[in-house]
Amino acid sequence: MEAEAELDAVFKALADRTRRAVLDRLRERGGLTLVDLCEHMEMSRQAVSKHVAILESAGLVATRRSGREKLHYLNPIPIHEIQERWISRYERGRLAALANLKNALEGRND
Structure with missing residues (x-):
């Protein structure tokens, strides 16, 4: 049943246009910071951060720390x-x- 819950999280994450746009940006160029992801979005950094968190929890975005920066990659x-x-x-x-x-x-x- 855990696999089904993971699948539900992926579909929920993909259902939102903004989250798909974030994934498209990461497909084009991985290793982006939250600031980089916010550049082409017409919303606050906090709103983008919430979308990225949903993508992370669904396993669609992986992160890596590089010094003080958190880099985001499409998974x-x-x-x-x-x-x-x-x-x-x-x-x-x-x-x-x-x-x-x-x-x-x-x-x-x-």
Whole structure:
């Protein structure tokens, strides 16, 4: 049941446009401070900090201390796990169907 709670936290974090924008910034360039993340946001530093905290608790953002700074990085693993759980299953079927079609068109009976 713990895995389901983690998954709920990821979906909750991804449901917000601002949090997705933070993840996009971290995808473009990791190792950003909170001040860096606030640069293109039209909200207070405290509001951005709350969004980042939700992303951290969902495991979507990892942090590392560098001196007095706290650097933020995208952690794509939770998103990959979602992709593996639901999307990959469908991709495998489509890829197998395309391979079968290719073989049929080429006259192979593998």
